[in-house]
Amino acid sequence: MSNELLYSGKAKDVFTTADPNVLKMVYKDQATALNGKRKEQIAGKGLVNYRISKLIFQYLMANGVETHLIENVSETEQLVKKVAIVPLEVVLRNAVAGSFARKFGQEPGKRLATPIIECYYKNDALDDPAINISQATALEIMTPAEIEVIEAQTKKINDLLINLFNHINIDLIDFKLEFGRYDGRLILADEFSPDNCRLWDQDTHESLDKDVFRLNKGDLVSVYDVVLQRLAKILGGSADV
Numbered sequence: 663m664s665n666e667l668l669y670s671g672k673a674k675d676v677f678t679t680a681d682p683n684v685l686k687m688v689y690k691d692q693a694t695a696l697n698g699k700r701k702e703q704i705a706g707k708g709l710v711n712y713r714i715s716k717l718i719f720q721y722l723m724a725n726g727v728e729t730h731l732i733e734n735v736s737e738t739e740q741l742v743k744k745v746a747i748v749p750l751e752v753v754l755r756n757a758v759a760g761s762f763a764r765k766f767g768q769e770p771g772k773r774l775a776t777p778i779i780e781c782y783y784k785n786d787a788l789d790d791p792a793i794n795i796s797q798a799t800a801l802e803i804m805t806p807a808e809i810e811v812i813e814a815q816t817k818k819i820n821d822l823l824i825n826l827f828n829h830i831n832i833d834l835i836d837f838k839l840e841f842g843r844y845d846g847r848l849i850l851a852d853e854f855s856p857d858n859c860r861l862w863d864q865d866t867h868e869s870l871d872k873d874v875f876r877l878n879k880g881d882l883v884s885v886y887d888v889v890l891q892r893l894a895k896i897l898g899g900s901a902d903v
């Protein structure tokens with residue numbers, strides 16, 4: 663069946679298409695925090711996130727990272743490969759922020775000697791608990807070989823994105839990725855937008871990401887638009903919101 667709502671997430675809806683191997687992902691005008699406990703409708707958010715994620719996925723693909731993106735069909739809608747999502751949120755940190763600052767009593771913004779990769783088990787009912795490699799392999803969520811692939815891909819994506827954001831005066835503090843199984847391979851899925859990363863302006867150190875919503879520090883769409891305008895300047899593409 664085509665155009666059936668398959669899954670409604672916090673920031674996107676996913677629909678079936680006529681092709682069983684292809685899904686349609688629609689970015690929503692909704693912002694959530696506290697694992698969905700706080701929810702707000704914000705006009706224009708779907709569009710700006712769609713555009714940022716599109717530019718970043720295209721940049722990653724042009725640099726050899728395989729992703730689920732097939733094509734962008736209309737404003738806020740993308741066709742993607744139907745993957746089996748691995749139920750792990752893979753977080754990479756270049757500097758201290760958020761839960762890591764709270765957990766280890768560290769100063770936000772402090773550079774880490776080496777990037778950290780953390781995994782969380784994707785399960786809203788359990789509030790996405792932290793999971794280590796031994797737990798993830800014992801629960802057969804991942805094989806050790808797959809974990810190696812995910813870590814290598816995550817580090818490669820980090821190197822590419824640090825370089826990209828450096829060119830537009832932004833520090834990539836941390837981010838979250840999701841991977842899916844497709845045709846026997848692990849490929850990057852979901853999205854990359856200021857909803858799931860921390861981006862700090864290199865001069866002002868102000869947040870250009872979802873912390874403006876989490877901490878009520880300003881208008882989300884105009885802040886995300888700063889990121890989009892800077893990205894569009896070096897990557898091209900439509901930047902009107």
Ligand code: UDP
Binds near residue numbers: 836837
């Ligand atoms: N993150 C995310 N989804 C989540 C949890 C975290 O996209 O469910 C992102 C978050 O935006 C940040 C990074 O992962 O860029 C690290 O988040 P952290 O563990 O510091 O948690 P937070 O402070 O966001 O609760």
